[in-house]
Amino acid sequence: MEASHVEVDEFAEAKTLYASNCASCHGQKVEMFVDRKWKHGNAIDSIISSIKTGYEDLGMPSFDSIIPDEQIGKLAAFIKNGIDNRDSYSFDNKFNPDSLFEVDGVKFKLELITDEIEVPWGYVFLPDNSMLITNTNGTLFHRTADGTLNEISGVPKVQNEGQGGLLDIELDPDFEQNSLIYLSFTKPKDGKNTTAVIRAQLDGQSLKEVTEIFEALPYLSTKHHYGGRLEFDNDNHLFISVGDRGKRDDNPQSLENHCGKIHRINTDGSIPEDNPFVDKENAIASIYSYGHRNPQGLKFDAKTNTLWEHEHGPRGGDELNIIKKGENYGWPVVSFGINYNGTTFTNKTEMEGMTNSEKYWVPSIAPCGMDMIQSDKYPGWENQILVGSLRFKYVTKVAEDMSETQMLKNIGRVRNVRLDNEGYIYVSTEADGAIYKLIPENN
Incomplete structure (x- = not known):
């Protein structure tokens, strides 16, 4: 019998991390977050640094004592992937202003x-x-x-x-x-x-x-x-x-x-x-x-x-x-x-x-x-x-x-x-x- 194919979501853990730690400030869906001006850079290393150390003057807390480095890396990769391909994270139906x-x-x-x-x-x-x-x-x-x-x-x-x-x-x-x-x-x-x-x-x-x-x-x-x-x-x-x-x-x-x-x-x-x-x-x-x-x-x-x-x-x-x-x-x-x-x-x-x-x-x-x-x-x-x-x-x-x-x-x-x-x-x-x-x- 041929084994069934199960598609694995490589960002499943990162999506959970985002929902738990980022969504309340940056938006429930990651596309709201990635379509923004990146004052401190949007390269993967810059994103990791932002998550770990935060920016207190902008209201961004540090997560280095809360989230392990491995998970921070996964979260940063998820956000970076969203920057490179934002439409792939449009989880909901698009809003149609012409609707009744x-x-x-x-x-x-x-x-x-x-x-x-x-x-x-x-x-x-x-x-x-x-x-x-x-x-x-x-x-x-x-x-x-x-x-x-x-x-x-x-x-x-x-x-x-x-x-x-x-x-x-x-x-x-x-x-x-x-x-x-x-x-x-x-x-x-x-x-x-x-x-x-x-x-x-x-x-x-x-x-x-x-x-x-x-x-x-x-x-x-x-x-x-x-x-x-x-x-x-x-x-x-x-x-x-x-x-x-x-x-x-x-x-x-x-x-x-x-x-x-x-x-x-x-x-x-x-x-x-x-x-x-x-x-x-x-x-x-x-x-x-x-x-x-x-x-x-x-x-x-x-x-x-x-x-x-x-x-x-x-x-x-x-x-x-x-x-x-x-x-x-x-x-x-x-x-x-x-x-x-x-x-x-x-x-x-x-x-x-x-x-x-x-x-x-x-x-x-x-x-x-x-x-x-x-x-x-x-x-x-x-x-x-x-x-x-x-x-x-x-x-x-x-x-x-x-x-x-x-x-x-x-x-x-x-x-x-x-x-x-x-x-x-x-x-x-x-x-x-x-x-x-x-x-x-x-x-």
């Missing part, structure tokens, strides 16, 4: 708004429903109603490195009267950097009267966990998220620095008199809540006067929170996550005096961008929260009971989700630099 999608009773198609922006990190809709769009490289665009992209001059210098760059954008609540906008960005200074926010007047295709109204201290040499989301409440307070900058043991639990916090300021940068720590000695007066890791989603629900926030956990433990004045959200004392290299840093998932999340994700989805559906364009979806996933390349729709529905799977690393003035959903992705509009079938 059906999710929870709503059928819709996608309209491509633009694919000319490298990383569309943030965007807002002007009164005429045209768009202002940030690109992390430091460029701000105005997309007109007819689809023309015009660059806006006057943007401050940004440090586009690691997770930094030109980040979020918001319109002033009285924009139609004053034409003011707000931009968050990575500000360089003396070889270090931080999260900062400017206010400026939009004057045609340029920014005028540019004023810095927020600067997170201290400046640090790390190049990750900037936060950077902006959101206004009903009282015209501006909320700003700032990540822990990779200094989890120093920053998020201290009230004497800006990092790992949600801040609340007035439109001119002054501090609201009722901020929770204005009278506390040595505390940063702009702090509204603390104990955060890297918040990249903020949404204020004007109907219920509720500020929603989501933030990246480490390996597991992404959180969806309701932000309350003066509260401590626990990072890194409590968490459902572990270190990227598999070791633990806490065995506590809750503690008296620390606020529990409304929802957490294990494994991490790497959430980015968030909005709430408050229109009738998508019947049955009202009041549900939309969250983008960088890791798994989808949008998840979170219902009021915290159950969720994943949609647009494999659309790409989702950087932002936002509704326009008419209530239509827009989704932006990295790599292809695309922004899509979800058009319900009955429209």
Whole structure:
């Protein structure tokens, strides 16, 4: 009898290693990882060195004490093979933007708004429903109603490195009267950097009267966990998220620095008199809540006067929170996550005096961008929260009971989700630099 042929996957062990140790930061599928800029080289020896020693300033841990050299070699060979032949690791069906999608009773198609922006990190809709769009490289665009992209001059210098760059954008609540906008960005200074926010007047295709109204201290040499989301409440307070900058043991639990916090300021940068720590000695007066890791989603629900926030956990433990004045959200004392290299840093998932999340994700989805559906364009979806996933390349729709529905799977690393003035959903992705509009079938 002829022996049957069994095909052996030479990278089977390496795929398991990648899923266990790399995916939470670099993406579930290796093709997301290998299609990138390789600052420290992508030769096999360089990849092995990166895995073994890490790059602390970029948030890359060392694995030399966790993974044996032989396995590191196999993992590096797997990644190198992916670089040389990326398509061979496209394990899922390709995303087809021309499909008719059906999710929870709503059928819709996608309209491509633009694919000319490298990383569309943030965007807002002007009164005429045209768009202002940030690109992390430091460029701000105005997309007109007819689809023309015009660059806006006057943007401050940004440090586009690691997770930094030109980040979020918001319109002033009285924009139609004053034409003011707000931009968050990575500000360089003396070889270090931080999260900062400017206010400026939009004057045609340029920014005028540019004023810095927020600067997170201290400046640090790390190049990750900037936060950077902006959101206004009903009282015209501006909320700003700032990540822990990779200094989890120093920053998020201290009230004497800006990092790992949600801040609340007035439109001119002054501090609201009722901020929770204005009278506390040595505390940063702009702090509204603390104990955060890297918040990249903020949404204020004007109907219920509720500020929603989501933030990246480490390996597991992404959180969806309701932000309350003066509260401590626990990072890194409590968490459902572990270190990227598999070791633990806490065995506590809750503690008296620390606020529990409304929802957490294990494994991490790497959430980015968030909005709430408050229109009738998508019947049955009202009041549900939309969250983008960088890791798994989808949008998840979170219902009021915290159950969720994943949609647009494999659309790409989702950087932002936002509704326009008419209530239509827009989704932006990295790599292809695309922004899509979800058009319900009955429209």
